[in-house]
Amino acid sequence: MNILIFEWGSTYTHNDIIDSFSRNGISFFVVSYYFKNIDNDEYFIYKFENFLNNNNYDAVYSTNYFSLVAQVCHKKHIKYISWSYDNPLDIHNVDDTMNYPENYIFLFDKIQVQYYRNKGLSNVYHMPLAANPQRLESILCSSSDKIRYCSDISFVGRLFPSQHHTIMSLLNDFQKGYINAISKAQMGIYGYYMIDSLLTEEFINSINDYFKSINPQSDFVLSKEALSYAIGSQITREERITILKLLSNHFHVNFYSNEQHSLLDKVHFMGTAEYFNEMPKIFKNSRINLNINLKISQSGLPLRVLDILGAGGFLLSNYQPELDEYFTNGEEVVMYENILDAYDKADFYLKHDELRNSIALKGHNKVKKYFTYDIQLSKIFKIAGL
Amino acid sequence: MVQFSQSTYKWCDFIVAYIHLAKNIFMRLFITMDIIILINSKLFDYHKHISDDFIQSIHNVIPDSTIKIIDMNSNLFLHEIFGLIKEFKPQLLINFDYVGFSLHTESGTLSLNQLPMQCANIQFKSKSHYINELSFRQNFSMYTYIPKDENLNEYILEFPHITNFSYFCNITINNLNEYLNSKNKHSISKWLPKMLKDLWL
Numbered sequence: 001m002n003i004l005i006f007e008w009g010s011t012y013t014h015n016d017i018i019d020s021f022s023r024n025g026i027s028f029f030v031v032s033y034y035f036k037n038i039d040n041d042e043y044f045i046y047k048f049e050n051f052l053n054n055n056n057y058d059a060v061y062s063t064n065y066f067s068l069v070a071q072v073c074h075k076k077h078i079k080y081i082s083w084s085y086d087n088p089l090d091i092h093n094v095d096d097t098m099n100y101p102e103n104y105i106f107l108f109d110k111i112q113v114q115y116y117r118n119k120g121l122s123n124v125y126h127m128p129l130a131a132n133p134q135r136l137e138s139i140l141c142s143s144s145d146k147i148r149y150c151s152d153i154s155f156v157g158r159l160f161p162s163q164h165h166t167i168m169s170l171l172n173d174f175q176k177g178y179i180n181a182i183s184k185a186q187m188g189i190y191g192y193y194m195i196d197s198l199l200t201e202e203f204i205n206s207i208n209d210y211f212k213s214i215n216p217q218s219d220f221v222l223s224k225e226a227l228s229y230a231i232g233s234q235i236t237r238e239e240r241i242t243i244l245k246l247l248s249n250h251f252h253v254n255f256y257s258n259e260q261h262s263l264l265d266k267v268h269f270m271g272t273a274e275y276f277n278e279m280p281k282i283f284k285n286s287r288i289n290l291n292i293n294l295k296i297s298q299s300g301l302p303l304r305v306l307d308i309l310g311a312g313g314f315l316l317s318n319y320q321p322e323l324d325e326y327f328t329n330g331e332e333v334v335m336y337e338n339i340l341d342a343y344d345k346a347d348f349y350l351k352h353d354e355l356r357n358s359i360a361l362k363g364h365n366k367v368k369k370y371f372t373y374d375i376q377l378s379k380i381f382k383i384a385g386l
Numbered sequence: 387m388v389q390f391s392q393s394t395y396k397w398c399d400f401i402v403a404y405i406h407l408a409k410n411i412f413m414r415l416f417i418t419m420d421i422i423i424l425i426n427s428k429l430f431d432y433h434k435h436i437s438d439d440f441i442q443s444i445h446n447v448i449p450d451s452t453i454k455i456i457d458m459n460s461n462l463f464l465h466e467i468f469g470l471i472k473e474f475k476p477q478l479l480i481n482f483d484y485v486g487f488s489l490h491t492e493s494g495t496l497s498l499n500q501l502p503m504q505c506a507n508i509q510f511k512s513k514s515h516y517i518n519e520l521s522f523r524q525n526f527s528m529y530t531y532i533p534k535d536e537n538l539n540e541y542i543l544e545f546p547h548i549t550n551f552s553y554f555c556n557i558t559i560n561n562l563n564e565y566l567n568s569k570n571k572h573s574i575s576k577w578l579p580k581m582l583k584d585l586w587l
């Protein structure tokens with residue numbers, strides 16, 4: 001098998017994926033490019049076609065899906081395998097390229113898969129993400145690492161600043177009230193994202209009509225997807241701030257992010273964490289590792305969950321259907337069902353070291369057995385007929 | 387066969403040259419470009435001289451270009467330098483002797499690979515000076531230009547992860563001092579359109 005790997009920017013999983021390719025004797029060549037415009041880039045198309053013309057590849061692989069890569073593969077009749085850790089996908093127009101027969105699009109969230117299947121796309125498949133436990137186990141912590149990263153609770157993640165405030169400032173009172181109400185309702189619900197069904201076509205049209213009435217010169221149109229993402233991001237932001245605030249009032253909490261917040265005055269802000277070498281040390285040295293999902297991601301296991309478990313860390317996560325499906329709650333992972341439950345569980349497991357360590361070990365072993373890159377990639381290649 | 391007089395041929399040449407000149411003038415009127423040149427005046431004492439030549443040559447070819455020189459030997463931290471480049475949003479970045487390759491991501495890849503721009507890496511010395519820099523994977527929006535007295539095929543074979551190699555005008559490792567001591571910017575001016583064509587600019 002000979003694969004052309006396309007990399008855009010610097011993807012987290014790239015090194016682990018080429019590690020798996022090498023281990024399994026898969027021949028590959030990596031090319032990278034940073035799109036100026038992900039929908040239209042003639043230089044990219046010309047150059048990428050040349051790569052495919054000049055060599056005999058069985059397929060192109062990329063982490064995350066790129067319309068322009070799909071276009072070139074379609075023209076050259078070469079299989080295009082994409083495995084995304086983004087949810088939602090960064091695509092402007094679903095219909096344009098996703099239904100090409102050369103595409104094999106793997107998504108980690110079952111509901112996201114169903115969304116595209118309902119649009120008539122049969123080449124979209126479900127594939128949970130993976131971890132590289134072998135590499136993660138080999139990362140050793142020095143005594144200074146243990147001091148630096150030691151914490152009762154750690155959270156690695158963004159606060160999701162969004163367009164929410166900008167959008168809200170342009171709405172009328174009824175529209176603001178409606179969005180506030182549905183956001184508040186969604187905040188307490190895990191495993192189902194009801195915002196999409198509540199943003200009706202009628203409501204979106206009323207927003208755009210109102211925009212137009214207050215600014216007739218503007219041709220800006222707000223899409224349902226953009227509004228949904230803005231709301232989902234805002235809810236996630238508020239939830240993360242609330243949980244971190246609550247926990248930091250009682251425990252030592254380390255927060256690794258690119259953004260501080262004035263409400264999180266008792267949290268120990270640590271700056272950003274480097275993915276490959278630093279994050280595993282954080283997970284190994286924190287007694288509890290938090291996962292608080294982006295609300296829009298309704299079902300799947302985000303990469304962070306597998307990173308934590310793969311490194312042998314103890315995971316305390318919001319309820320997520322596929323986490324419940326693949327792992328046993330209370331034995332391999334621990335899930336909370338609301339913000340107060342998060343506090344209660346954090347408090348309990350910080351007082352029960354042996355139980356906590358046992359759960360972390362079982363979660364880690366589960367990942368080693370079922371969620372490695374070798375295992376998932378072999379399933380991907382089988383589905384793609386390689 | 388129809389034979390034309392010498393004067394007729396001279397007129398034809400004149401007309402073709404005139405059309406070519408008119409086309410260039412016309413094109414120059416409408417092309418604008420934001421360009422960054424990365425140098426390190428401490429590590430390479432000739433960078434300042436050559437960057438000045440480049441600026442003049444670029445302005446000859448693209449009068450309406452905005453050129454910023456960033457010296458990697460400034461007091462700025464590396465992430466601040468990267469921030470400057472990102473903020474300027476250049477269409478083209480010219481990277482002398484790979485000095486910009488000291489900008490890395492957390493995973494050790496080139497930070498310049500994270501930017502939506504074309505990039506010309508111009509090397510003025512022999513391969514042995516850049517073994518570390520040449521080990522990095524470059525975006526295929528980057529072109530790497532080597533001196534004319536280096537063996538291009540050797541580079542292509544030894545560094546297959548670098549997808550675009552070509553020669554840099556007539557300045558070679560051996561005649562670099564001669565070039566620096568002369569006032570001859572002609573080489574760069576003649577070569578620039580070829581570089582812009584390579585990079586689809």
